[in-house]
Amino acid sequence: MATETINEQAARTPGANGSNSLIHLDGVTKVFLTDEVETHALSGIHLDIRTGEYVSIAGPSGCGKSTLLSILGLLDTPSGGSYSLKGTEVANLSFPDRARIRNREIGFIFQSFNLIGDLTVFENVELPLTYRGMGASDRKGFVLEALERVGMGHRAKHLPSQLSGGQQQRVAVARALAGKPAILLADEPTGNLDSRNGDAVMALLKELHAGGATICMVTHDTRFAEHADRTIHLFDGRVVEDRMAA
Amino acid sequence: MLVKTPGFTAISILAVALGIGASTTMFSSINALLLRPMPLMQDQDRLVAVSQFFQKNADQNAGTAFPDYLEWKKNVTTLDGIAAIQEATFIISGGDKPERYLGGQISADAFAFMGVQPILGRLFRPEEDQLNAAPVALIGYDIWQNHFGGDRAAVGQTIPINGKQVTIVGVMPKGWRFPEVCDLWMPLQMDEKDHPRGMFFLDCIGKVKKGVSIEQARAELDAITARIAVQYPETNTGIGVHVTPFREEMVRNFKTLTLLVMGAVLFVHLIACANVANLLLARGATRAKEIGIRLALGASRLQIVRQLLAESIVLGLVGSALGLLLAVWGVDLMVSALPNEVPFWIHFDFDWRVFSFALGIGAVSSLLFGLLPALQASHPRLVDALKEGGRTGSGGAKGQRVRNSLVIAEVALALVLLIGAGLMMRSFMNLQKTDIGVDPSSTLTFRVGLPEAQFPDKEAPRAFSSSSFRSWPISRAWNRPVPRRPCRLRETSAPRPSCLKASRNRNSFRTPARCAR
Numbered sequence: 001m002a003t004e005t006i007n008e009q010a011a012r013t014p015g016a017n018g019s020n021s022l023i024h025l026d027g028v029t030k031v032f033l034t035d036e037v038e039t040h041a042l043s044g045i046h047l048d049i050r051t052g053e054y055v056s057i058a059g060p061s062g063c064g065k066s067t068l069l070s071i072l073g074l075l076d077t078p079s080g081g082s083y084s085l086k087g088t089e090v091a092n093l094s095f096p097d098r099a100r101i102r103n104r105e106i107g108f109i110f111q112s113f114n115l116i117g118d119l120t121v122f123e124n125v126e127l128p129l130t131y132r133g134m135g136a137s138d139r140k141g142f143v144l145e146a147l148e149r150v151g152m153g154h155r156a157k158h159l160p161s162q163l164s165g166g167q168q169q170r171v172a173v174a175r176a177l178a179g180k181p182a183i184l185l186a187d188e189p190t191g192n193l194d195s196r197n198g199d200a201v202m203a204l205l206k207e208l209h210a211g212g213a214t215i216c217m218v219t220h221d222t223r224f225a226e227h228a229d230r231t232i233h234l235f236d237g238r239v240v241e242d243r244m245a246a
Numbered sequence: 247m248l249v250k251t252p253g254f255t256a257i258s259i260l261a262v263a264l265g266i267g268a269s270t271t272m273f274s275s276i277n278a279l280l281l282r283p284m285p286l287m288q289d290q291d292r293l294v295a296v297s298q299f300f301q302k303n304a305d306q307n308a309g310t311a312f313p314d315y316l317e318w319k320k321n322v323t324t325l326d327g328i329a330a331i332q333e334a335t336f337i338i339s340g341g342d343k344p345e346r347y348l349g350g351q352i353s354a355d356a357f358a359f360m361g362v363q364p365i366l367g368r369l370f371r372p373e374e375d376q377l378n379a380a381p382v383a384l385i386g387y388d389i390w391q392n393h394f395g396g397d398r399a400a401v402g403q404t405i406p407i408n409g410k411q412v413t414i415v416g417v418m419p420k421g422w423r424f425p426e427v428c429d430l431w432m433p434l435q436m437d438e439k440d441h442p443r444g445m446f447f448l449d450c451i452g453k454v455k456k457g458v459s460i461e462q463a464r465a466e467l468d469a470i471t472a473r474i475a476v477q478y479p480e481t482n483t484g485i486g487v488h489v490t491p492f493r494e495e496m497v498r499n500f501k502t503l504t505l506l507v508m509g510a511v512l513f514v515h516l517i518a519c520a521n522v523a524n525l526l527l528a529r530g531a532t533r534a535k536e537i538g539i540r541l542a543l544g545a546s547r548l549q550i551v552r553q554l555l556a557e558s559i560v561l562g563l564v565g566s567a568l569g570l571l572l573a574v575w576g577v578d579l580m581v582s583a584l585p586n587e588v589p590f591w592i593h594f595d596f597d598w599r600v601f602s603f604a605l606g607i608g609a610v611s612s613l614l615f616g617l618l619p620a621l622q623a624s625h626p627r628l629v630d631a632l633k634e635g636g637r638t639g640s641g642g643a644k645g646q647r648v649r650n651s652l653v654i655a656e657v658a659l660a661l662v663l664l665i666g667a668g669l670m671m672r673s674f675m676n677l678q679k680t681d682i683g684v685d686p687s688s689t690l691t692f693r694v695g696l697p698e699a700q701f702p703d704k705e706a707p708r709a710f711s712s713s714s715f716r717s718w719p720i721s722r723a724w725n726r727p728v729p730r731r732p733c734r735l736r737e738t739s740a741p742r743p744s745c746l747k748a749s750r751n752r753n754s755f756r757t758p759a760r761c762a763r
Binding site for chain 1: 250535536539540541542543544545546547548549628629632633
C-alpha cells in the first residue's frame, strides 16, 4: 500500500482538526540503537484519535504496533516528532509527569493480564487508585463499580491464580477502567485466551465503547481488529492504511 | 510481600540479626564502660582521679604518697574534697571460720563528697581518720546480708576484723563496692612514720568545685606538687601529678581495645548488610515485572522506592529485635568469658541506650542494604518488564555492576578485618613470648593476710613466708614488693605479673611462688 497517503490520511483522519481530538501524533519516530545498529521501529507516524473512538492498530509481527502503543501509553518516549494528549505535549515529559498522566488518563490492558499475583482481585484493581492518592472509601467505591462492570464483583477477594484466563483479563479490564481514564490501551488483549474467552473480552470492550469509552487496541488478528470502528494498519513502522469500519 | 517469600525473609533477617546482635553486644560494653552513669555517685562529671607520676615514665600513674596527699588536702582550693584509698584484705573472724573480704582504707570524708549515703547507720566522722581513733568500719550490702543475715542490729556491733575489735557504724547501699569490688571500708588511719614521703601507693579521688574546670584543678595541684618537690627534693624531684576525669582513668586500659573491637564488629555488620543488599538486588530482579506493572499503573519511582524501603525497614527492625535477643545471649557469653570480677560500676544490663542503638543501627542498616537495591529496582526497562515472559532477570549491565561493587566491598571489608585480626594475633603472640622474668607456666600467686594483732612485727610477713613455705613443693617463693602497675580489674589466681598490685599493707602480702618440678 502506498505511503503517499500518510499526510493525506492524517488530514482526512476523523477529528484531525476537530475539537475533540484526544491524541495527536505528528511525525513520531522511534529508533532503537543496539550494538551501534539503528533499528527504525516507527518512521513518521501521524495519527489522531478522537474521544469516544474505538481504534484498532493492526499489522504483521514486528511492524511497530506495540512500540506505537507503548509511546501512546507513555511507557516509552519517541525519538522524534510530537505527541499531544488532550492538547498537552507529552512526548518529552519527565518520568514523574509521565507516571502521573499514565495514572490519570490511561488504562492499560495487557496481553498477559499483568495482574500482581500476590494481591487479591480487589487490591489489583485498587492499585492505580492508590497511586493516585485517593482515600480508602472512595477507592472501594470505584473498585467495586469497575468489578461490577466486568462481572467480577463476586471474585474480589480471590487471588489471580484462582481465576481462569478470561476472568483474569476481565479483572485487568476492571483495573484499567477503575480510574475512569481518558483512553483504554489494549495490547493484544485476546492473545492469551481461547476463542471463547477472547470473544467474551472483545464483547466486553465493545460494550465499554458503547458506554462512551475511548479504546485503542493493538491486535494482529484481523477478526478482532474488525470489532473496532476504525482500523489502522502498520507496516515497517509506517501507517499504510487508516480505514473506518463500514 | 516478605511473608510470601519466607526463605528470603528468614535468611535476610538472620544475617541482619547476627550483625546487629554482635554490634549490640559490643555496644553494651561501650555503654557500660563509657556511657552509663556510675551508680549512686552524685555529680560524676566533677569526680577526678589524682595520682603522682614519675616524669621519666609520665604515661603511667605511680600512686600517691601519704604525706603528699595530706599537703594537697590542706592546700587545694579548687576541689570540694580529695580522698585517698588503699585496697586491703580484711578477715572477719569470730564465726565458725574466718571470712576474707577485699576492702579499702579510705579517707573519712570520701563517701560524703561523692554523695553516697549508707542505708543504715552513718558514714565515718573526720576524727576517725586519726591513727589512734577507735576502729570503725562500714560494711557492704553483701556482707550485711551474708554475715549478719540483713539484721539492722548489725550497726553498732563489734566484730573482729584482722584481729582487732571493730565497731560497725553503717551499711552501704546495695551495689556500692567502691572503688571496684570492695565490700568493707575502714578509715585511712595512717601516719607519716609508717608511710613516709617517696612511697607512692595511695589511689586518690577528688571532686572539682562547681564552676571550676578540671584544667584549673590540675594547674593548682601541679603548683602544690611543684612546691612539695622544692621542699623535699630527695623524694619528690621529677614527680608530677595527673588529674583526669575519674571515669576516664577507670577505663584507661580498656577504652581503646573496646572501641577497636566495636569497629571490627561494625565491619562484620557491614559485610552482613552487603550480603542482604545482594539478596535484595537479586530479588529486585525477579520482581522487575511486578515493579514494571506498578510503574505502568502510575506509581512514581519515589513510591516504588518507598515500598521497597519499607520492606527493608521491616527486615531491619525485625532483625533488630532478633539481634537484641542474640545480644542478651552475647552479653551473657561475654561476661562469663571475663576472667575477673568486674568493678561495681560496670553493668552490662540493657538500658535505653542499648535499645536505641539496636533500633538505630537497624534503621540505618535498612537504608544501607535497602536503598541501593530499591533505587536499582525502580528503574526497570518498562516495556521489556511488561512483555509476556519479558526480561525479569538481572537488571542489565548496571545491575551487574552494582552487584560486582557490593562483592568487591565485601571482600575489601573482609580483608581489612583479616589484616586487623592477623596483626592482633601477632601482637598477642609477641606478648606471649615476652620475657617477664619468671616462667608463668609454673608460677602461682596467692594472697596471705597476717592480722596485725597476731603478727605485730613488721618483719612478720618475711618470716612467715620463709618458715611456712619451706615444706611446700615450691622451688622458690618471693614476697618482695612487685612494682606497682595500674590494674583496674581484680586479679585472679592466674599469674599476670604485669597486673600484680603490690600490697604495702604490712598485714598482708602477695607472693608469687615457683612450683617444684
